[in-house]
Amino acid sequence: MKQITIFFFLFCTYSIFAQKATIIEAETGKPIEAVAVFNKNKSITSVTDINGLIDVSSFKDDEIIYFSHVSYAEFKVKKSTIKVNDFKVYLSKDSEQLDEVVVSVFKNNAKTNRIAEQIAVIEKHEIEKIAPQTSADLLASVPGIKVQKSQFGGGSPVLRGMESNRVLLVVDGVRMNNAIYRKGHLQNSITVSPSLLDRTEVVFGPSSVIYGSDALGGVIHYYTKTPKLSEKKQVKSNLFSRFSTVNSEITNSVSAEISFPKWASFTNVTYSDYGDLTMGKNRSHRFDDWGKVFFYSENLNGNYKEDSTPNSDPNTQKNTGFTQTDVLQKFYVPLSKNTDLKVNIQYSTSSNIPRFDRLTETKDGDLKFAEWYYGPQERLLISSQLDINPKKKWIDKGTFTLAYQDIKESRMQRKLGSLDRSYRKENVDVFSVTGDFSVATDTNRDLGYGFEVAYNDVGSNSYGKTLNIVNNQIDGFSGDFPVQSRYADGGGSYFNSALYVDYRQDVSKKSTLNTGVRFTQTNLKAKWIDNTFITLPSNEISLNNSAFTATIGYVYKPNRTWQLNTVISSGFRSPNLDDVGKVREKNGNVTVPNINLKPEHAYNAEIGAQKYFNDRKFRVGANVYYTLLRNYIYREAFQLNGSSTIMYDGEEGNIVANVNKGNAYITGFTASYQGKLHKNWTTSGSVTYTKGKAFDTNEPMSSIPPVFGNFDLNYVNSKLEAGADVRFNARKNITDYNLVEGIDNQNQTPVINPDAEKDIDKYYGTPSWMAVGLYSKYSINDNFALQARMSNIFDQHYKEFASGISAPGRNFSLALFANL
Numbered sequence: 001m002k003q004i005t006i007f008f009f010l011f012c013t014y015s016i017f018a019q020k021a022t023i024i025e026a027e028t029g030k031p032i033e034a035v036a037v038f039n040k041n042k043s044i045t046s047v048t049d050i051n052g053l054i055d056v057s058s059f060k061d062d063e064i065i066y067f068s069h070v071s072y073a074e075f076k077v078k079k080s081t082i083k084v085n086d087f088k089v090y091l092s093k094d095s096e097q098l099d100e101v102v103v104s105v106f107k108n109n110a111k112t113n114r115i116a117e118q119i120a121v122i123e124k125h126e127i128e129k130i131a132p133q134t135s136a137d138l139l140a141s142v143p144g145i146k147v148q149k150s151q152f153g154g155g156s157p158v159l160r161g162m163e164s165n166r167v168l169l170v171v172d173g174v175r176m177n178n179a180i181y182r183k184g185h186l187q188n189s190i191t192v193s194p195s196l197l198d199r200t201e202v203v204f205g206p207s208s209v210i211y212g213s214d215a216l217g218g219v220i221h222y223y224t225k226t227p228k229l230s231e232k233k234q235v236k237s238n239l240f241s242r243f244s245t246v247n248s249e250i251t252n253s254v255s256a257e258i259s260f261p262k263w264a265s266f267t268n269v270t271y272s273d274y275g276d277l278t279m280g281k282n283r284s285h286r287f288d289d290w291g292k293v294f295f296y297s298e299n300l301n302g303n304y305k306e307d308s309t310p311n312s313d314p315n316t317q318k319n320t321g322f323t324q325t326d327v328l329q330k331f332y333v334p335l336s337k338n339t340d341l342k343v344n345i346q347y348s349t350s351s352n353i354p355r356f357d358r359l360t361e362t363k364d365g366d367l368k369f370a371e372w373y374y375g376p377q378e379r380l381l382i383s384s385q386l387d388i389n390p391k392k393k394w395i396d397k398g399t400f401t402l403a404y405q406d407i408k409e410s411r412m413q414r415k416l417g418s419l420d421r422s423y424r425k426e427n428v429d430v431f432s433v434t435g436d437f438s439v440a441t442d443t444n445r446d447l448g449y450g451f452e453v454a455y456n457d458v459g460s461n462s463y464g465k466t467l468n469i470v471n472n473q474i475d476g477f478s479g480d481f482p483v484q485s486r487y488a489d490g491g492g493s494y495f496n497s498a499l500y501v502d503y504r505q506d507v508s509k510k511s512t513l514n515t516g517v518r519f520t521q522t523n524l525k526a527k528w529i530d531n532t533f534i535t536l537p538s539n540e541i542s543l544n545n546s547a548f549t550a551t552i553g554y555v556y557k558p559n560r561t562w563q564l565n566t567v568i569s570s571g572f573r574s575p576n577l578d579d580v581g582k583v584r585e586k587n588g589n590v591t592v593p594n595i596n597l598k599p600e601h602a603y604n605a606e607i608g609a610q611k612y613f614n615d616r617k618f619r620v621g622a623n624v625y626y627t628l629l630r631n632y633i634y635r636e637a638f639q640l641n642g643s644s645t646i647m648y649d650g651e652e653g654n655i656v657a658n659v660n661k662g663n664a665y666i667t668g669f670t671a672s673y674q675g676k677l678h679k680n681w682t683t684s685g686s687v688t689y690t691k692g693k694a695f696d697t698n699e700p701m702s703s704i705p706p707v708f709g710n711f712d713l714n715y716v717n718s719k720l721e722a723g724a725d726v727r728f729n730a731r732k733n734i735t736d737y738n739l740v741e742g743i744d745n746q747n748q749t750p751v752i753n754p755d756a757e758k759d760i761d762k763y764y765g766t767p768s769w770m771a772v773g774l775y776s777k778y779s780i781n782d783n784f785a786l787q788a789r790m791s792n793i794f795d796q797h798y799k800e801f802a803s804g805i806s807a808p809g810r811n812f813s814l815a816l817f818a819n820l
Contacts, residue, residue, distance in 0.1 A: 023052040026092040029229035107436040116553025116565040118204040118623040134190040143686030144670040146705040150804040152320040153353035154187035161666040162217030171222040174403040179456035179494035182578040191348040191379040193326035195253035195270040206571025209516035227264035234259040239818040246811035248275035268328040275321045279806035280797035285767035287750040291806040299370040319354040338389040346381040357804025375410030398437035405430040419467045429457040444506035456494040460487035490527030514553035521546040522574040541595045547572040563610040571602035590653035618675025635741040662696035685711035702743040706732035721777040734765035769798035785817040
């Protein structure tokens with residue numbers, strides 16, 4: 001009895017005087033096991049248990065306690081601030097220390113000071129600060145990324161002189177690129193609303209070891225918001241509302257998060273209404289009429305008008321407005337201590353999106369098209385992600401991702417003065433499963449491996465309708481006519497499978513080795529049925545391609561203030577259905593299928609250097625690269641059945657096709673800086689230079705932007721954030737354009753000699769420009785904040801390189817944040 005009494009006394013004494021802390025993951029609310037806890041000289045060390053608990057009683061009140069884990073930013077706190085048995089430490093993946101940012105884009109979390117590749121990370125707070133209208137506008141703020149727009153409802157990111165199907169888009173671990181991602185310009189990046197994003201990570205250069213085909217220019221990975229668990233029931237709601245003057249934008253975003261100990265849910269609905277965009281009026285480039293819209297088509301919303309309409313304000317870009325709705329629903333359910341399930345449902349849809357550059361195209365002095373618009377762009381994603389932590393010898397932890405995507409695209413066009421409207425509709429069903437695993441190793445080594453299987457089923461439909469007009473209104477249809485489909489009308493498929501191994505090791509305290517290898521195999525099938533317009537050498541094709549790709553990188557830190565990186569990598573892109581089998585017309589050139597297309601390969605070498613100042617709170621760095629392209633895909637004049645011309649939509653056009661060429665190179669650099677100037681002051685900036693040329697044709701490569709960059713200065717205190725930014729773009733001379741493929745859109749630049757027969761004598765190229773902006777955000781209290789932004793203060797007129805639409809003029813936006 002006496003022994004029991006002594007034991008009970010000791011237990012009660014320990015319970016009273018023990019000081020426990022719970023270590024919790026900020027992103028999910030789950031406890032974190034194996035967090036190292038220690039004092040400054042590491043005379044006291046311990047590790048959290050399976051429930052994330054740690055006893056800190058042995059630490060002195062005046063000591064600083066450090067909490068460290070390889071996957072999270074280090075956290076420190078003074079012992080005297082810890083409450084008895086009621087202290088929680090939240091570890092996050094970001095940090096004020098510039099080298100402690102943790103990225104997930106390589107599947108296994110790693111700090112950027114152990115990664116050799118050039119990386120860019122945009123956190124949620126930065127996304128809110130940038131206040132982009134679309135995700136394409138968000139990407140345009142990333143150092144090293146240039147964005148092209150053919151219409152306002154678009155945005156094609158360019159990484160290292162490569163864009164469209166040479167850049168891989170990923171959302172929550174699921175590949176967005178599909179079998180009809182085209183060569184040229186894409187608008188798919190806007191189908192993920194900025195309001196849904198928790199962070200965006202970008203890896204520059206061929207990253208095919210982890211992601212396989214398509215990642216020649218780099219990988220853009222969107223991470224959407226995820227609900228967090230809570231010990232007690234919690235319900236949180238958020239409202240974001242913004243108005244912008246430049247296009248009368250109204251965006252409203254409402255979200256609700258429900259948290260329980262055993263499951264959590266997050267719901268977000270975002271609706272944006274964009275009006276016609278106004279361009280800048282200050283024409284410092286001295287081309288007075290460049291970009292102005294003097295006439296436009298009023299053939300919208302069931303209206304019929306045979307002639308074009310004079311524009312009362314040529315600086316207003318008529319037929320640029322559209323609406324978009326985005327929905328995100330996520331469930332997070334821990335099935336056990338070692339198994340988590342995430343269910344992810346995303347849906348994005350839009351109104352019809354006018355193709356502005358085609359609607360301003362002229363023929364014989366008048367508009368060519370009465371109607372040219374994309375139908376509602378729809379993207380449905382349903383995925384389930386199973387995170388396992390078996391802690392076995394060959395599977396320490398892993399993730400299975402099973403996903404289904406349904407993508408719908410369509411194009412409608414009708415020429416001015418004609419009653420014949422053409423419809424081309426595409427539907428892509430994508431089924432995919434991926435597995436990513438890591439092996440239990442010591443803290444200095446990371447071994448990962450995985451697989452990917454994806455199947456694309458493509459349907460392409462086309463038809464024509466003759467309009468019936470009553471009192472200048474469209475009243476149904478009076479007839480039908482045949483139309484050439486954009487892709488194989490008998491259907492197409494694209495199958496991709498791959499295996500990869502990725503290894504990272506700290507060779508010493510000063511250096512880290514990154515290596516990896518991947519094997520990818522693809523199979524493409526397509527069948528054409530209708531030979532009314534085009535007869536191919538074979539109506540059925542089957543292309544099989546495979547390749548090994550590899551990377552080796554080395555990070556060397558000679559001391560605390562320097563980091564040197566070097567990377568050698570290879571990339572591989574197998575032609576998809578758009579490369580092989582597309583039919584479309586632009587500027588009198590008709591692209592036809594080439595069923596003999598082969599893969600293109602990239603071989604990349606790069607070096608990077610970073611210098612740190614002010615206790616690593618300020619960084620200056622640069623990345624220089626050289627990429628060799630072999631068998632690169634290029635669009636040029638082509639013959640089909642012995643002819644160099646073809647009839648398309650009632651007009652004769654010149655035949656062009658994608659073909660394999662020899663070797664080409666792309667080289668360049670991005671120099672940047674980032675850091676704190678003072679306690680409340682931060683600054684950042686970058687400059688990017690790119691050059692690309694073909695060895696065989698001696699022609700410049702397409703999609704090579706001029707020198708561009710940005711600088712910003714920001715102030716932050718407990719209530720107020722404010723800042724200024726400058727974006728700039730150097731001139732690109734017409735002699736540096738690729739004038740053959742048409743991707744650079746030289747006809748969208750100022751005309752200097754209208755009578756010239758050759759484009760090189762007719763067009764100016766891209767004029768230089770600079771835009772200045774101001775930003776502020778004031779927190780009224782914990783629940784409400786107001787944000788104001790003024791962009792392009794001096795109302796400069798300019799066009800982004802290769803864009804068909806002028807950039808926004810002076811814009812004032814006001815936004816409300818509410819947390820309820």
